[in-house]
Amino acid sequence: MALGKLISPLASVLLLELDSKFALETVCPISLWSFSAFFIDMANSKYEYVKSFEVEDEIMLPNIIVVHIDGRDFGRFSEVHEFVKPNDKRALELMNDCAKTVSEQFPDIIFSYGFSNEYSFVFKKETKFYQRRASKVLSLIISYFSSLYVTKWKEFFPQTGMRFPPSFQSQVISCASMEVLQAYLAWRQRECHLSNQYNTCLWELIRNGKSEKEAQEILKGTHKQDKNELLYQGFNINYKEQETIFRQGTCILKTEVQHIVKYNQDGSPVQRLRMKAIKVHSKNIASRSFWNDYLCLCRELGQFAEDVNKIKPDYVKSFLHVSKLMPSTWIVIRVDGCHFHRFSDVHEFEKPNDAQALNLMNSCAVGVLEEFKDIVFSYGVSDEYSFVLKKESQLYQRRSSEIVSAIVSLFSSMYTIKWKEFFPQKELKHVPYFDGRAVCYPTSEILLDYLAWRQVDCHINNQYNTCFWMLVKSGKSKSEAQNYLKGTQSQEKNELLMRLSGIIDYYNTLPLMFRQGSSVFWHTHDDKKMSNQGNEAVGKCCKVVVEHCNIIEKSFWEAHPDILGEKFSCCKSLGCTFALDSHHLTRRVTCCDCKVAKFARSDSLSLLEQPSTNCL
Ligand code: GTP
Numbered sequence: 001m002a003l004g005k006l007i008s009p010l011a012s013v014l015l016l017e018l019d020s021k022f023a024l025e026t027v028c029p030i031s032l033w034s035f036s037a038f039f040i041d042m043a044n045s046k047y048e049y050v051k052s053f054e055v056e057d058e059i060m061l062p063n064i065i066v067v068h069i070d071g072r073d074f075g076r077f078s079e080v081h082e083f084v085k086p087n088d089k090r091a092l093e094l095m096n097d098c099a100k101t102v103s104e105q106f107p108d109i110i111f112s113y114g115f116s117n118e119y120s121f122v123f124k125k126e127t128k129f130y131q132r133r134a135s136k137v138l139s140l141i142i143s144y145f146s147s148l149y150v151t152k153w154k155e156f157f158p159q160t161g162m163r164f165p166p167s168f169q170s171q172v173i174s175c176a177s178m179e180v181l182q183a184y185l186a187w188r189q190r191e192c193h194l195s196n197q198y199n200t201c202l203w204e205l206i207r208n209g210k211s212e213k214e215a216q217e218i219l220k221g222t223h224k225q226d227k228n229e230l231l232y233q234g235f236n237i238n239y240k241e242q243e244t245i246f247r248q249g250t251c252i253l254k255t256e257v258q259h260i261v262k263y264n265q266d267g268s269p270v271q272r273l274r275m276k277a278i279k280v281h282s283k284n285i286a287s288r289s290f291w292n293d294y295l296c297l298c299r300e301l302g303q304f305a306e307d308v309n310k311i312k313p314d315y316v317k318s319f320l321h322v323s324k325l326m327p328s329t330w331i332v333i334r335v336d337g338c339h340f341h342r343f344s345d346v347h348e349f350e351k352p353n354d355a356q357a358l359n360l361m362n363s364c365a366v367g368v369l370e371e372f373k374d375i376v377f378s379y380g381v382s383d384e385y386s387f388v389l390k391k392e393s394q395l396y397q398r399r400s401s402e403i404v405s406a407i408v409s410l411f412s413s414m415y416t417i418k419w420k421e422f423f424p425q426k427e428l429k430h431v432p433y434f435d436g437r438a439v440c441y442p443t444s445e446i447l448l449d450y451l452a453w454r455q456v457d458c459h460i461n462n463q464y465n466t467c468f469w470m471l472v473k474s475g476k477s478k479s480e481a482q483n484y485l486k487g488t489q490s491q492e493k494n495e496l497l498m499r500l501s502g503i504i505d506y507y508n509t510l511p512l513m514f515r516q517g518s519s520v521f522w523h524t525h526d527d528k529k530m531s532n533q534g535n536e537a538v539g540k541c542c543k544v545v546v547e548h549c550n551i552i553e554k555s556f557w558e559a560h561p562d563i564l565g566e567k568f569s570c571c572k573s574l575g576c577t578f579a580l581d582s583h584h585l586t587r588r589v590t591c592c593d594c595k596v597a598k599f600a601r602s603d604s605l606s607l608l609e610q611p612s613t614n615c616l
Pocket residue numbers: 001002005026029033336337338339340341342344345349350351352353354355357358382383
């Protein structure tokens with residue numbers, strides 16, 4: 001549930017005034033799902049103060065926003081999926097196709113550039129995309145990209161099943177001027193060239209009998225010219241004749257094309273100008289001659305005044321929008337479905353609750369907990385999930401953008417991969433995507449109030465929605481049902497439900513998952529197993545569980561002291577290693593405490609469903 005909507009009707013009106021198109025899309029669903037709940041929410045406002053911990057991260061005008069995305073652990077991903085070395089053209093084309101669709105989906109993206117497993121998206125100067133909030137902007141782009149990567153995979157790799165969900169990380173570069181943008185693009189294209197030249201040499205040497213280590217040794221300290229000569233003399237390769245997609249990377253830019261919208265009665269076409277995304281390769285994307293030739297780039301971003309002579313990466317890096325999360329605080333990453341009102345309509349989710357849709361969300365949350373060992377608890381309801389990272393977490397040195405993007409990206413690609421498992425009869429018609437943000441809570445009490453706030457919200461919305469849809473099913477129109485419920489208190493709603501259903505205490509007969517949301521956490525339990533000597537030994541085992549329980553009551557936290565305790569009784573606090581063996585057919589799960597390794601087949605996605613088993 002998008003929390004912005006619950007802030008206040010006044011805030012919604014303000015939003016409407018600021019940007020009517022943007023606000024209209026987001027404000028409309030509130031009336032149906034949570035508007036009257038808002039008033040009850042006010043009565044239950046004990047926990048609402050937690051909202052004040054959310055911080056704004058707006059990228060101010062006139063900075064140009066660039067979102068840089070980069071594959072997470074892509075070395076392993078490419079290894080497992082047997083990408084051709086040093087360049088797999090299908091993998092590059094898949095990246096390019098995703099980037100093209102991203103730039104078509106978000107019209108404010110004017111230019112993109114990518115190579116290997118990275119892409120940079122440049123927004124038009126005056127963009128108001130998600131009101132320029134860094135975490136929203138980067139999470140939406142990375143989420144959409146990740147879901148697309150999974151969706152388009154089969155098109156580019158028809159013979160290769162996807163073994164595990166790909167994920168990406170992103171950062172925002174806040175370019176203070178056109179010169180900074182130019183320096184940034186020049187730097188990324190030089191990186192493309194240098195890494196491609198190095199990798200081409202490396203893999204030629206390996207193909208010709210050298211070990212990876214020997215090849216690296218040979219290339220140590222070599223210059224551009226040396227490498228070109230090595231390729232030419234040693235392997236008869238003219239580097240300049242290599243495919244441009246490898247040497248230069250790929251640009252996606254918008255051009256204006258005439259588009260026929262209809263025909264007049266006399267048969268003459270009615271044309272409109274439309275922006276079309278096209279793929280281009282160019283030797284020097286930061287040169288004046290390339291850039292200034294494109295009308296759209298000059299109009300939406302500006303011209304390049306001079307050519308870049310010297311590339312200074314440190315200078316460019318100083319424009320990275322780095323926001324470090326406060327040390328020794330609980331970090332909550334909240335992920336929320338984007339336009340899920342529409343998404344749930346298109347996919348005909350059951351109203352007001354679709355158990356399968358919620359189970360899919362829960363399954364993705366389990367996957368996220370298994371991947372990021374610093375997450376100690378998560379709570380989900382509707383299209384949102386909150387992930388709590390332990391206070392002392394040093395994940396990505398507590399850099400907000402990396403943590404948010406990695407979690408949102410993994411969640412999104414898992415949602416897309418697992419869709420078929422939960423909806424075998426339904427085709428995925430829209431790309432599912434989520435936004436994310438990070439909020440720090442300084443004490444356990446405040447963290448628990450945050451979680452209580454979300455659970456109260458779950459109850460309020462669920463009770464309202466159950467009443468609403470029951471009224472609609474009984475023959476009322478949507479607006480009649482809405483008016484009927486306006487201003488009703490919880491007790492009145494319960495009575496209404498009993499009257500309409502004819503069942504005493506009807507609300508409490510609804511599944512716990514609908515009423516209490518879902519809590520996902522590590523559960524430690526005793527596990528009997530045989531030792532090498534054949535004796536039965538009792539060890540500890542921990543796995544991720546999904547429960548539907550009351551987390552507002554302190555008794556839940558007392559019954560599970562491990563969740564927020566500073567000391568964990570299980571090896572999860574140290575992190576377990578999940579490594580693939582050389583044949584990629586098994587996954588090795590090593591407990592960091594006892595160093596016992598277990599093996600599990602990893603040749604199918606079903607592996608993702610297995611709980612991680614760790615032993616003490
Ligand atoms: P943004 O988050 O601002 O993009 O808006 P949104 O459309 O995603 O709406 P919001 O996050 O406020 O609320 C989630 C929406 O998802 C609900 O209003 C419902 O329309 C829909 N939704 C979530 N879970 C279910 C479900 O189980 N069944 C049905 N029918 N709809 C659901």
